[in-house]
Amino acid sequence: xxxxxxxxxxxxxxxxxxxxxxxxxxxxxxxxxxxxxxxxxxxxxxxxxxxxxxxxxxxxxxxxxxxxxxxxxxxxxxxxxxxxxxxxxxxxxxxxxxxxxxxxxxxxxxxxxxxxxxxxxxxxxxxxxxxxxxxxxxxxxxxxxxxxxxxxxxxxxxxxxxxxxxxxxxxxxxxxxxxxxxxxxxxxxxxxxxxxxxxxxxxxxxxxxxxxxxxxxxxxxxxxxxxxxxxxxxxxxxxxxxxxxxxxxxxxxxxxxxxxxxxxxxxxxxxxxxxxxxxxxxxxxxxxxxxxxxxxxxxxxxxxxxx
Amino acid sequence: xxxxxxxxxxxxxxxxxxxxxxxxxxxxxxxxxxxxxxxxxxxxxxxxxxxxxxxxxxxxxxxxxxxxxxxxxxxxxxxxxxxxxxxxxxxxxxxxxxxxxxxxxxxxxxxxxxxxxxxxxxxxxxxxxxxxxxxxxxxxxxxxxxxxxxxxxxxxxxxxxxxxxxxxxxxxxxxxxxxxxxxxxxxxxxxxxxxxxxxxxxxxxxxxxxxxxxxxxxxxxxxxxxxxxxxxxxxxxxxxxxxxxxxxxxxxxxxxxxxxxxxxxxxxxxxxxxxxxxxxxxxxxxxxxxxxxxxxxxxxxxxxxxx
Numbered sequence: 001x002x003x004x005x006x007x008x009x010x011x012x013x014x015x016x017x018x019x020x021x022x023x024x025x026x027x028x029x030x031x032x033x034x035x036x037x038x039x040x041x042x043x044x045x046x047x048x049x050x051x052x053x054x055x056x057x058x059x060x061x062x063x064x065x066x067x068x069x070x071x072x073x074x075x076x077x078x079x080x081x082x083x084x085x086x087x088x089x090x091x092x093x094x095x096x097x098x099x100x101x102x103x104x105x106x107x108x109x110x111x112x113x114x115x116x117x118x119x120x121x122x123x124x125x126x127x128x129x130x131x132x133x134x135x136x137x138x139x140x141x142x143x144x145x146x147x148x149x150x151x152x153x154x155x156x157x158x159x160x161x162x163x164x165x166x167x168x169x170x171x172x173x174x175x176x177x178x179x180x181x182x183x184x185x186x187x188x189x190x191x192x193x194x195x196x197x198x199x200x201x202x203x204x205x206x207x208x209x210x211x212x213x214x215x216x217x218x219x220x221x222x223x224x225x226x227x228x229x230x231x232x233x234x235x236x237x238x239x240x241x242x243x244x245x246x247x248x249x250x251x252x253x254x255x256x257x258x259x260x261x262x263x264x265x266x267x268x269x270x271x272x273x274x275x276x277x278x279x280x281x282x283x284x285x286x287x288x289x290x291x292x293x294x295x296x297x298x299x300x301x302x303x304x305x306x307x
Numbered sequence: 308x309x310x311x312x313x314x315x316x317x318x319x320x321x322x323x324x325x326x327x328x329x330x331x332x333x334x335x336x337x338x339x340x341x342x343x344x345x346x347x348x349x350x351x352x353x354x355x356x357x358x359x360x361x362x363x364x365x366x367x368x369x370x371x372x373x374x375x376x377x378x379x380x381x382x383x384x385x386x387x388x389x390x391x392x393x394x395x396x397x398x399x400x401x402x403x404x405x406x407x408x409x410x411x412x413x414x415x416x417x418x419x420x421x422x423x424x425x426x427x428x429x430x431x432x433x434x435x436x437x438x439x440x441x442x443x444x445x446x447x448x449x450x451x452x453x454x455x456x457x458x459x460x461x462x463x464x465x466x467x468x469x470x471x472x473x474x475x476x477x478x479x480x481x482x483x484x485x486x487x488x489x490x491x492x493x494x495x496x497x498x499x500x501x502x503x504x505x506x507x508x509x510x511x512x513x514x515x516x517x518x519x520x521x522x523x524x525x526x527x528x529x530x531x532x533x534x535x536x537x538x539x540x541x542x543x544x545x546x547x548x549x550x551x552x553x554x555x556x557x558x559x560x561x562x563x564x565x566x567x568x569x570x571x572x573x574x575x576x577x578x579x580x581x582x583x584x585x586x587x588x589x590x591x592x593x594x595x596x597x598x599x600x601x602x603x604x605x606x607x608x609x610x611x612x613x614x
Binding site for chain 2: 033034066088099
């Protein structure tokens with residue numbers, strides 16, 4: 001069973017948190033046009049009971065079914081930029097929600113200027129994308145940073161909240177039990193049978209994880225800054241380095257560019273996506289990226305990454 | 308090799324017409340929402356070198372690739388009615404054509420009121436659907452007949468031109484050769500070395516074939532009339548007969564309805580499509596239809612029918 005409230009569990013060391021789902025599923029990994037193997041851009045991020053979509057290209061609703069990602073339970077959709085291949089599937093998904101239930105669950109849409117939906121979806125709230133924190137939850141937040149591609153192009157940063165972790169044995173030996181764990185987090189200290197205990201004496205901070213998705217983006221300082229120290233960078237790699245000129249002209253990145261960004265941003269891991277249909281066998285892309293940044297993989301449709 | 312001009316070939320009995328492609332491919336056979344197995348409504352009709360699409364639901368461009376139906380060589384698209392599940396894929400396909408070539412081949416679009424495309428597709432000509440012959444070619448024509456579903460709902464009739472076939476042995480025995488075969492078709496008679504030969508003496512008329520696609524349609528007289536004597540009726544079967552009330556309310560057909568229409572219209576063959584996602588195993592639909600009209604099949608994605 002997945003816990004319904006990870007916050008509560010994290011704050012309550014007396015319960016063992018058996019499952020904590022933090023999983024990314026690549027729903028579509030092609031760039032521009034689909035292929036038989038690769039669908040249009042979309043990726044799902046499941047964080048405990050929340051399900052977020054980043055981009056929603058044509059066919060995304062079917063990919064959600066195909067790869068068994070909580071179809072019908074998406075909480076928020078973020079569209080990186082107003083190019084049709086990144087958002088056409090939104091309309092099909094909204095229509096399916098509307099038809100399948102008299103009262104679909106609430107859905108937050110974060111859309112760049114130029115992407116509009118009909119007014120027959122009262123269950124959806126639309127916010128226009130801006131450079132800012134878009135979604136703030138107790139356990140995570142999602143923010144958008146402008147990148148160079150077309151007008152209103154953004155990358156997205158998913159940042160997990162830092163967590164307080166207890167040295168349980170030490171805390172217990174100092175007399176802590178039950179609600180004292182809550183109290184010490186609120187007040188920074190707590191009185192036990194053996195005296196006063198300071199939070200810093202019995203706990204440590206586990207930094208939240210950071211995932212960055214580039215959307216479509218030319219190689220540039222913006223994305224390097226946004227990706228700084230990320231646990232995972234998901235970056236477009238529309239071209240190989242032999243097509244650097246084309247990448248520059250069209251404000252896309254090469255696999256080598258993406259690897260350079262990963263290296264300079266000091267990320268832990270890089271996954272390339274938005275692979276041009278011309279690369280039916282993208283091993284050359286992988287090779288050129290790994291030469292710069294070894295911890296690189298290439299996404300495929302249905303690829304799941306547990307974090 | 309497929310001939311480029313079937314008309315010329317048919318009129319020239321000295322050439323053997325080795326391949327004459329007349330094939331239907333079911334690209335998407337679900338109704339309303341997709342499933343893992345069934346995509347959104349679309350079917351392709353390949354008639355010699357012409358490729359026509361009827362409906363173009365979300366994901367059709369990828370289905371064209373998946374089922375190897377001349378991707379990028381569609382000549383005309385007919386949208387049966389203005390419900391999103393039947394036309395969303397049009398936008399993805401148009402965008403792909405625009406991006407993939409500086410001058411895509413000409414495309415005729417026949418769209419019901421309520422379906423509009425952006426003006427960045429100069430290669431596409433849009434005609435509004437009306438009750439009439441839509442497309443007239445030397446070898447076939449496509450017409451639309453209103454049916455009961457939503458506003459501006461149509462079924463489509465594909466009618467092959469009748470062909471003159473020669474009793475070749477008899478014609479030759481009466482002295483006919485070479486260009487005389489063309490002349491006799493124009494004038495109804497021709498002079499040979501042995502005297503005058505009448506067209507009716509040396510030829511017979513092979514009636515053109517007729518295929519009817521219902522689009523979404525309630526059972527009604529319109530579709531029975533439209534389907535009269537068809538070689539193939541492709542009819543929606545959104546519900547089973549136990550859900551007749553729902554079918555009536557929503558102006559759809561049951562499998563039994565479709566079979567009744569096939570029977571009353573005296574068609575040769577019936578294929579059911581637009582199967583509701585609730586029927587993961589549609590054998591009950593097939594059974595109830597065959598009880599009324601034995602020559603029934605159920606379409607599946609990728610099903611090809613050679614005519």
